[in-house]
Amino acid sequence: MIHAPAKKSLGQNFLQDMNIARKIVDALEPGHKDRVLEIGPGKGVLTALLADRAGLVLGVEKDYFLTFALDRCPGLQAVNMDALQLDWSRLDRWPGLKIIGNLPYNIAQTLLWDMAAGCRSFDRAVVMVQKEVAQRITAGPGGKEYGALSIWLQSFTTPRVLFNVSPGVFRPRPSVDSSVLELRPLPADKIFFVPRDLARVVKTMFQNRRKQLGRILKTYWNDRRKIALEQCGLDPRARPEQLSPEDFQGLSKCLFSE
């Protein structure tokens, strides 16, 4: 067992409940030939279970002290690095890669944004995030949780909440509930848009979420407004939160393709 005080700046809330750790690892279904990337292994509660069941576990941990201690775990290669610096495009050299992690809450949204765009690199991800973030990621059009994060994640993956986790099973205890989320990459032929263009449209639209689509297009892309509305068959009076991920993908193509 690794003894170290928790660092708040690194979002260190260590899972204490082995039943929940087992449930998370079971959800990933690691096989003996699988390679698993663990984000933030911490004191190794998931890692120990993974090491028995997966072919190889690579842990990316920002805390130098924990990385050093983890490196002695059999079956684990621990790397001391910031997971936000991962180059997802290079990970596709590991076919069938699976991803797991009780994500540090302060970087979860940014990390998942990057991870989704790199979804060709992995087969499946099972991650724990704040419950509120999981609700936003899985939300459908129309609700208050629906926004840029929902559209982005749903454009690359099928996200699904597997189960919720209460604060009492962590030390130190976080102030919020958590959810375990599964992300399955969509087939390549469903990702027909240019990610950079989609990101631009989604971010601009949700910075103006109370405005109507026609007005937003007039402000930012007036020269393409008419053609985009016609080609995509969208109502100019609709508000961003009423459009589906497919509407946004179509819009990004109409606005930026020649």
Ligand SMILES: C[S@@+](CC[C@H](N)C(=O)[O-])C[C@H]1O[C@@H](n2cnc3c(N)ncnc32)[C@H](O)[C@@H]1O
């Ligand atoms: C919520 S804890 C989970 C720890 C462990 N997996 C568990 O379930 O008990 C998050 C872990 O991510 C690490 N971490 C924080 N920021 C990180 C980053 N940017 N890159 C990699 N690891 C990070 C923390 O040091 C910590 O070990």
